[in-house]
């Protein structure tokens with residue numbers, strides 16, 4: 001069953017069609033990758049899914065707990081609350097706070113507290129439970145050993161993994177990552193994507209990943225969509241899409 005379906009979405013900027021009738025199905029429990037050259041409409045699609053842009057035509061449907069929600073045109077905070085989390089929607093990482101405190105701040109912020117009081121507040125029983133949950137998440141992602149390390153001492157890859165942990169802490173059902181390994185050195189980039197796979201397997205969280213560096217990303221995903229000029233030009237397994245003549249033409253031509 002699809003967790004999210006995008007039906008014939010059109011998004012224009014003036015007369016320019018950034019999305020020209022895009023259909024995408026994201027299967028629950030899988031990792032779906034969208035590739036495409038710069039300017040092909042990938043981020044615009046994410047912006048339509050997460051409510052930043054309202055499409056001129058088409059629909060976005062989200063399914064959870066046997067219910068169907070037409071989320072087209074919903075405001076971003078409502079889409080976040082229903083379980084679709086784009087990592088940058090979560091408040092920024094606090095550089096001076098520890099890894100654990102950064103996770104706690106997400107949960108506290110979600111309970112509607114101001115971010116400052118959320119950070120400074122002393123611990124209660126309920127928060128000890130939250131800390132326990134945070135620790136479980138940190139174990140899954142391999143950051144438990146660094147729970148008391150301030151965020152500014154983490155590597156680029158560890159920061160990405162901390163962002164993923166915070167999405168889990170926020171209760172994400174579908175996590176959307178727009179170029180999660182941009183600017184991350186190659187060895188750490190593999191670590192980030194391995195963590196995505198691990199979270200997917202252990203927590204059952206569904207992922208939509210947008211990525212430019214397809215040579216790295218293809219090893220870790222289940223389904224691939226290729227976009228060009230605001231349209232989907234191919235869909236299939238990584239092997240199928242990598243050998244698709246239309247995709248090869250776009251990538252060699254760009």
Ligand SMILES: Nc1ncnc2c1ncn2[C@@H]1O[C@H](COP(=O)(O)OP(=O)(O)O)[C@@H](O)[C@H]1O
Nearest residue numbers: 013017018036037038039040041042043044045
């Ligand atoms: N807010 C905007 N106003 C005008 N044009 C935009 C805007 N956002 C994106 N575009 C254009 O839409 C096209 C797709 O952009 P984008 O979705 O960011 O591509 P990608 O993420 O695949 O690199 C590009 O030509 C871009 O210049």
Ligand SMILES: [Mg+2]
Nearest residue numbers: 042043044178
């Ligand atoms: Mg982009």
